[in-house]
Amino acid sequence: MRALVQQNGTIAAIATPPGVGGIAVVRISGSGAYSVAEAVFRPKNPNKSLRAASGYTALFGHFVEDGALCDEVVALCFRAPHSYTGEDVVELSCHGGSAVSARLLRACCAAGAAPAGPGEFTKRAFLSGRISLTQAEAVMDLINATSRQAAAAAAAAMEGALYAKIKSVQENLVSLAGHIAAYTDYPEEDVPELSMGALEASLGCAKAALDKLIAGYDAGAVLRRGVDTAIIGSPNVGKSTLLNLLSGFERAIVTPVAGTTRDVVEQEIQLAGVRLLLADTAGIRDTDDLVEAEGIRRSYRHLERAGLVLAVFDGSAPLSPADLSLAEKCAGRPAVAILNKTDLPQQADEESLRPYFSTVVNISAKDAAFLPAVEQAVTDALHLAEADPDAGLLANERQLAAARTAQAALADALEAVNGGYTLDAAGVCVDDALRALYELTGENAGDDVIDEVFSRFCVGK
Structure with missing residues (x-):
């Protein structure tokens, strides 16, 4: 299982597309988010303090640089752990256009924030345990969605539909692996025997769920x-x-x-x-x-x-x-x-x-x-x-490869059961399937996999 990771440092980035628009948003996240924001933001009401603001509140004020008022700004406040990243977050909304937003971002960086990398806000949400890797990938799918059905599929995954399906299979296999291990490793204990019929039924149920997910990949890709x-x-x-x-x-x-x-x-x-x-x-x-x-x-x-x-x-x-x-x-x-x-x-x-x-x-x-x-x-x-976009679909080749690895491991487990092998042989295959599924959800994904996933994100998300 992936341990929750505490991120170091405070990051900032423009979270809106470049060009002219009604507003631009500079997002700041990290333990120093409020200190950075206070350095560039002055509330209109002198009795208000950004540092004292509660989560889910907004303050109106100005962007100030070198003592000069640069623009009107709305500061949206989010407090850890109830924010997108799981950290303290402040979002500063100024008037749209590249000049003002770029100046505001530079001021935030001068106040102690580091420029965010591609997908770093969502990466922090994943590493803090707020979302799974499949949910993180769904964020970018939703941003890139070009049709109603694509947006619906991404939204369902972002809400955890795919994760819930995989989690259900994982829980079935964890229970099965635990029973096999207890029965084979501690024969002197009074552990109920696991019948081959029950084992085959559990393995078949888990494999059928993966079969269905994998079979729906091509239609989901469309x-x-x-x-x-x-x-x-x-x-x-x-x-x-x-x-x-x-x-x-x-x-x-x-x-x-x-x-x-x-x-x-x-x-x-x-x-x-x-x-x-x-x-x-x-x-x-x-x-x-x-x-x-x-x-x-x-x-x-x-x-x-x-x-x-x-x-x-x-x-x-x-x-x-x-x-x-x-x-x-x-x-x-x-x-x-x-x-x-x-x-x-x-x-x-x-x-x-x-x-x-x-x-x-x-x-x-x-x-x-x-x-x-x-x-x-x-x-x-x-x-x-x-292909039901609301049902939870495999979203990319990384997820598909992990699901296929788990599917193959379960097929080997069924073959071991039907071939008369010992329970521990089936248990090894179940463990292999679980490792693949934990990689799919990100619970034991390597740093190279995680870096590759988030490298495809836009800066600011």
Whole structure:
């Protein structure tokens, strides 16, 4: 278990983005936070004292430097241990803009604060035991969230949803490990025997919980980061019209002339609650035009690396050999077949596409009424219904690797039980699983892991 760490020194940083804004916030944390703040802040009411202020209170006053009033400031006071970092914290809100906030930060540093490093405030919250490592990582995920679903998943993790799931598995395994150790190490004591059936059931329950978490990682990654999406198809099937429908405005030029789109047109949108970076690609066909041919090569590159493919076909015409070749390239990957132009008599054979796509949808890309159908098709193709952002999801490769290590250790434990090995063999595997889970939550994570996690944070958080 990671021992609680008392941080040394007082740190300060600008906690708001650079540039012009209504306010800027300089955050100060540490045992000397109030001494530093008093050196630069003068309450408007001379009967008020920052040092005597209670936690969760605010004082209005001025930023003072060399005896001169520099700006109006509101000081928000937080007292240890009831603050974000678990330490004494003062947040000074001045008018926005880089000049005033930078001057205020310099004054705080001159008064004894050290400049905070990336993520140092949240790192102190973790080291003081206020939050787990998974909750700390969720803070940055919430800051970087680009969609409603991503924000919901990060907020759930920040509130401890993932930690609670892992903790439940840990408690099960700790109880199991303790029983195994007592039974095998102290045979002379009256320790109840642990039946193989009960052991297998407990191990299976713990492994099933990890299996479910790991299986939901890919869908959860889509919620958090979004997905690169390629709109692919032959010329004049309606790819650019679909892009415009999904974007909600005329993003791409649409004409009846084949080859109008010669390069990739990109647009970021929100669909089904997630971020999609759409790439409208050049129509795939044989051509002697060197510029169009280069656009087609880029279309294939986007197809290969896309996390989601929207393959568009002209439903008003028979499917061509090129259409079927494209369909084959979509097999086994998240892809939606979109039969466009339902406003015209239909001739395409829909059934010939179904072996290659999990979802086939018929639309007219010129009609916004079909947008919900596309949204549902995307939800199905990405299995978004299986990813509940409020349930607690593995958030990154570090967490996934630790969960997989624990999963493998539990699989070994089950194999030992079923293979007739002694209880202590299963106990070793249970201990391995626990070590991996404690690393996941940060309870025994090494300093290099912790430093790597917080190095990705912004300064001020």
